[in-house]
Amino acid sequence: MNFWVKSCRILEKRHLQLVIDLTPYEEHAQVIYIGLLQHSRVLPLAWKVMPGQDKWEQGLWECVGELFKRVAPHIAETECTLIGDSAFVCEIWVALSVSHLWAAYL
Numbered sequence: 001m002n003f004w005v006k007s008c009r010i011l012e013k014r015h016l017q018l019v020i021d022l023t024p025y026e027e028h029a030q031v032i033y034i035g036l037l038q039h040s041r042v043l044p045l046a047w048k049v050m051p052g053q054d055k056w057e058q059g060l061w062e063c064v065g066e067l068f069k070r071v072a073p074h075i076a077e078t079e080c081t082l083i084g085d086s087a088f089v090c091e092i093w094v095a096l097s098v099s100h101l102w103a104a105y106l
Helices: 003-011 060-075 091-099
Strands: 016-025 029-038 041-051 080-083 102-105
Touching: 016 041, 016 060, 029 060, 041 060, 060 091
Parallel strands: 016 080, 080 102
Antiparallel strands: 016 029, 029 041
């Protein structure tokens, strides 16, 4: 069994705090990610790199939905709180969170 699978099994047994963020990298790129909040650090679980200045081929919420789908199977039915800033305030974000049984907070 690989390290990732073992780590996920450990995580299944606790309440997780996940962070979602969109971080620019200079003008070249933006990274959308979901990470695990551990003390004062965020450990990335899933991310997607998007163009910094060019038009995106996918919309933000389509990208966020992909990230949710990538993370969800690995944390099973673990109780999760998803934390995001004001950029993520909308019904779509709350609906995505609820569909994965995660509480959403700003």
